[in-house]
Amino acid sequence: MLFRRFESLLDVFRPSPDREPPPGILGFYVHYLGQAWPLLLAVLVVGFFAALIEVALFDFLGRLIDMAQATPSTEFFQRYRGELLWMLLVVLLIRPLVFGLHDLLANQAITPNLTNLVRWQNHRYVLGQSLSFFQNDFAGRIAQRIMQTGPALRDSAMQVVDALWHVLVYAGSALYLFAAADPRLMLPLGLWILGYGLLLGYFVPRIKERSARASAARSSLMGRVVDGYSNVTTLKLFAHSREEEGYAREAMQRLLDKVRRQTRTVTALDFSVTCLNGLLIGATGALALWLWSQALISTGAIALTLGLVIRINNMAEWIMWVVNGIFENVGTVQDGMRTIVQPRQVLDRVDAQPLRVSQGTVRFEQIHFHYGKADGVIGGLDLQVGAGEKIGLVGPSGAGKSTLVSLLLRLYDLQDGRILIDGQDIAAVTQESLRAQIAVVTQDTALLHRSIRDNLRYGKPEASDAELLEAVRKARAETFIGQLDDGQGGRGLDAQVGERGVKLSGGQRQRIAIARVLLKNAPILVLDEATSALDSEVEAAIQESLDTLMQGKTVIAIAHRLSTIARMDRLVVIDQGQIVESGSHAQLLERGGLYARLWQHQTGGFVGVE
Incomplete structure (x- = not known):
């Protein structure tokens, strides 16, 4: 006492x-x-x-x-x-x-x-x-x-x-x-x-x-x-x-x-x-x-x-x-x-308000960003994504696709220009509220060294076990989760995944990430090479879940495997930080530009192969 x-x-x-x-x-x-x-x-x-x-x-x-x-x-x-x-x-x-x-x-x-x-x-x-x-x-x-x-x-x-x-x-x-x-x-x-x-x-x-x-x-x-x-x-x-x-x-x-x-x-x-x-x-x-x-x-x-x-x-x-x-x-x-004692580079304004998303319109207005380098990574880019529109970002490595997503999430601040969500400048809203409205599945999914349950609840901390199991089922992850045993008494949802998720395969980590995003259910969805770690059979199995996940949401998808985003409403081709083409899959093939060349490389020269 x-x-x-x-x-x-x-x-x-x-x-x-x-x-x-x-x-x-x-x-x-x-x-x-x-x-x-x-x-x-x-x-x-x-x-x-x-x-x-x-x-x-x-x-x-x-x-x-x-x-x-x-x-x-x-x-x-x-x-x-x-x-x-x-x-x-x-x-x-x-x-x-x-x-x-x-x-x-x-x-x-x-x-x-x-x-x-x-x-x-x-x-x-x-x-x-x-x-x-x-x-x-x-x-x-x-x-x-x-x-x-x-x-x-x-x-x-x-x-x-x-x-x-x-x-x-x-x-x-x-x-x-x-x-x-x-x-x-x-x-x-x-x-x-x-x-x-x-x-x-x-x-x-x-x-x-x-x-x-x-x-x-x-x-x-x-x-x-x-x-x-x-x-x-x-x-x-x-x-x-x-x-x-x-x-x-x-x-x-x-x-x-x-x-x-x-x-x-x-x-x-x-x-x-x-x-x-x-x-x-x-x-x-x-x-x-x-x-x-x-x-x-x-x-x-x-x-x-x-x-x-x-x-x-x-x-x-x-x-x-x-x-x-x-x-x-x-x-x-x-x-x-x-x-x-180092100043923070990305700060909320004193008068920052929570972001309120009613439709999900995203607009990039004359944005400039260069990672502190002399030459700009993105210079003067303009792009509008309508409410509920699903666009695919295409381009060679280093073109600025992932940078664009990082700027949307305000992981970095712009050198010039604005990014608006439903007319609200993301620089004027709180970072927490901004990222709460955007769900992301990345190429390199690193999980926390905690249980499957804890990793899933990052998407929705108050989620019930029934909601967790439903998200797991939709992500086609129930089979392997049920068989997990970490050797320390943790089984199934309670199994520890190891540092950065090393106890799971790349495909298993990706399905956990997709289940986590299903739980989050944010109005804006970013897929950054979301299925790159999956083999074709598994990718086909969860494509239906991804389609369900994308319904009613504004979607920005990045993929080098062009077949995974060919069905998007619109494809935006980026090269050296600039939009060089925009249109549907068929329109871009017919145009014979950069997208058509990228498609040709991936289909072995048979452009007509769908």
């Missing part, structure tokens, strides 16, 4: 603006730590009292020795009963309560919650990035940076909070207590503080820089390793195990070199601080003994001085380890920011 109370002090999934985090390292920290500031303040206050209790115990130890020397043993407990009982209360009750409260705040309230709050908000933001963002980076590196930024930010913040009061309270209290015994005892500690500060000032920036480089190399290695695992079939088909080993080894060697440079700096700092600490203990001990020999301080003062100096020595090594950890984590956060 106590644990749960502290665990609920910070809501990981609290509502928060879905906006780009601040680009500067300080602003980035403030953005996330500000959401947990009451807890961090509480840890700071509790840490202050914890450090104060530790110093008070050393002070009591010195006074205890003086009291024991100055008082006959028969009178000791009677004379100092109150003070002894108070210190016993501190040791047995107050100290455990303070340290226990600190642990509850750190381990229950902050450690799991702040870590995952940062991860959750970063994941939400990155998930909203454009398609090009993910195409330009390793999926493994993106995931690595999302996962490591949370704990690195939390650890560095907690280390600063924990170290702050220990440094201030121990150093400040020691100087005060030494001055009370004899001001000359402050000299070695004062010089040590100066030397310790100079060492940190020299080494810390170097540790920070080298930690950031090591973290970047670690993310690169993760990206390469995950890339190899994700494409293991290609790796094995081309017998490239040695080349893949070399690819990963190169990144691992780079990481090894960066980590070695980082650890050299840490070792040099360790050695320097150890030497400095030895000087502090030796100088303070010698000075305290000399002052005692001159009857200037008591025996208890020697015990207090040496006890505190040894404690400061241990604390200094801990602080050094903490400082190293802080800047190693700061370097990791900076590496994560390279991925996380």
Whole structure:
């Protein structure tokens, strides 16, 4: 019950603006730590009292020795009963309560919650990035940076909070207590503080820089390793195990070199601080003994001085380890920011409204798009698709057919022109509502590494089992789904399909995709090589389902196998981003242009073959 109370002090999934985090390292920290500031303040206050209790115990130890020397043993407990009982209360009750409260705040309230709050908000933001963002980076590196930024930010913040009061309270209290015994005892500690500060000032920036480089190399290695695992079939088909080993080894060697440079700096700092600490203990001990020999301080003062100096020595090594950890984590956060803090390329307007489709008319008006290249992929294209019209897009590879579909889905923003659906500019509506009104079956159907049921419900999350089974039947997928067994207890609709659906054949994945689109039942349908992974027999078997699926919908179909789209209402031939022909199958054959040549290539020269 106590644990749960502290665990609920910070809501990981609290509502928060879905906006780009601040680009500067300080602003980035403030953005996330500000959401947990009451807890961090509480840890700071509790840490202050914890450090104060530790110093008070050393002070009591010195006074205890003086009291024991100055008082006959028969009178000791009677004379100092109150003070002894108070210190016993501190040791047995107050100290455990303070340290226990600190642990509850750190381990229950902050450690799991702040870590995952940062991860959750970063994941939400990155998930909203454009398609090009993910195409330009390793999926493994993106995931690595999302996962490591949370704990690195939390650890560095907690280390600063924990170290702050220990440094201030121990150093400040020691100087005060030494001055009370004899001001000359402050000299070695004062010089040590100066030397310790100079060492940190020299080494810390170097540790920070080298930690950031090591973290970047670690993310690169993760990206390469995950890339190899994700494409293991290609790796094995081309017998490239040695080349893949070399690819990963190169990144691992780079990481090894960066980590070695980082650890050299840490070792040099360790050695320097150890030497400095030895000087502090030796100088303070010698000075305290000399002052005692001159009857200037008591025996208890020697015990207090040496006890505190040894404690400061241990604390200094801990602080050094903490400082190293802080800047190693700061370097990791900076590496994560390279991925996380990037502006989104495709954004909803502030006043964006949901798309409302009543008919399904699609119009491309003088659109220009070039993927950031000098030469345009599509330049000045005009196309109107009437409500309920079914058109086929035809053309050679690279002509711009799939690009046109990507622009309709607003996976990229146009350089110029407009795309309208029922008169509404798609740039002025929300992306979610736009894509909810368009169903897509692509050539390369990659399923989620989940069950068949979960993959199907991507089309309609609230679908009943009866609706799922009906969609499966219409897609001619019921036979193979009923026989699926993932070897982990999942059967039929509950069978796991593997990463990207690797446990299924291409044709099986395609039929799952078609069933998913049947469930979605959107008014605009895009078929991008939808039957390319099916053999002729299976394609013929589900053609009836596709015909049913297309009824009453506006359809844009792309196919290199021209026989699959010859029956469309209209065929639009695209070449080099321009419409070069338009008409029915028969009209285009009669015209003898690009379409007729493509048809001739596919029918072995017999143009009359239907």
